[in-house]
Amino acid sequence: MALHDRWVQERKHEHYYRLAKKLNYRSRAAFKLMQIDDRFGIFKEGDSVVDLGASPGGWLQVARGRVGDKGSVVGVDLRHIRPLEGVVTVMGDITEDGTMRRLLEAFGGKADVVLSDMAPNIGGHYSTDHARSVDLCNHAVGVCDRVLRKGGKLVMKVFMGDMMPSLLKEVESRFAYVRVHSPDASRDASSEVYVVAKGFLASKNVELKDMAEERGGPEFTPKGGNI
Numbered sequence: 069m070a071l072h073d074r075w076v077q078e079r080k081h082e083h084y085y086r087l088a089k090k091l092n093y094r095s096r097a098a099f100k101l102m103q104i105d106d107r108f109g110i111f112k113e114g115d116s117v118v119d120l121g122a123s124p125g126g127w128l129q130v131a132r133g134r135v136g137d138k139g140s141v142v143g144v145d146l147r148h149i150r151p152l153e154g155v156v157t158v159m160g161d162i163t164e165d166g167t168m169r170r171l172l173e174a175f176g177g178k179a180d181v182v183l184s185d186m187a188p189n190i191g192g193h194y195s196t197d198h199a200r201s202v203d204l205c206n207h208a209v210g211v212c213d214r215v216l217r218k219g220g221k222l223v224m225k226v227f228m229g230d231m232m233p234s235l236l237k238e239v240e241s242r243f244a245y246v247r248v249h250s251p252d253a254s255r256d257a258s259s260e261v262y263v264v265a266k267g268f269l270a271s272k273n274v275e276l277k278d279m280a281e282e283r284g285g286p287e288f289t290p291k292g293g294n295i
């Protein structure tokens with residue numbers, strides 16, 4: 069990257085970092101979600117939101133503020149999330165059935181919006197990081213199949229790479245509207261982009277089947293579609 073571009077990028081990073089501190093947001097990432105919402109109209113007052121990869125909680129703060137007191141927000145992360153008023157948190161790995169079950173228990177209904185800012189630990193090997201990111205995205209899409217209401221929305225981060233077309237195909241088969249977007253608050257040099265999807269078709273929805281009788285993980289039954 070040219071020296072000037074790096075300088076511009078670092079200034080931008082610093083700008084959002086300072087702004088987050090000043091406005092008491094837990095992360096710079098909060099501005100990415102605000103910018104995505106301002107552009108694509110993700111939240112409505114009273115919405116129910118599931119946020120995957122939510123720690124330290126910047127997105128949770130934005131979602132909570134935008135859905136208001138009548139809305140509900142649940143955050144999931146491998147890491148502890150400091151308590152946040154009006155937000156329920158689940159600590160665990162979303163790729164594990166047990167975490168999915170606890171999320172469904174905490175949620176107890178359908179979501180209007182699923183968010184995922186999940187990122188793998190960056191190993192520095194580009195194609196491995198990309199593959200891990202896509203794997204997390206596929207799990208986020210799986211969460212949509214379980215909790216998202218028909219017409220609902222998804223915003224998820226992905227590190228770009230050659231598996232993008234197949235990921236987008238999965239998303240496009242489930243949503244009426246799909247865009248790939250990079251908000252201003254994202255670093256220019258970063259390979260991260262956000263998939264913004266609206267109009268969930270609910271064609272591949274699955275429901276948790278009789279959790280009480282469950283043995284060795286939850287069972288999901290197809291509801292109006294093949295999975």
Ligand SMILES: C[S@@+](CC[C@H](N)C(=O)[O-])C[C@H]1O[C@@H](n2cnc3c(N)ncnc32)[C@H](O)[C@@H]1O
Pocket residue numbers: 094095097098120121122123124125126127128144145146147160161162163185186187188204
């Ligand atoms: C970029 S941070 C999220 C920042 C957050 N959106 C915010 O505004 O504060 C990515 C998070 O994804 C979480 N994560 C990665 N893999 C995960 C998984 N399998 N299950 C749950 N969380 C995961 C990480 O622990 C990390 O906290």
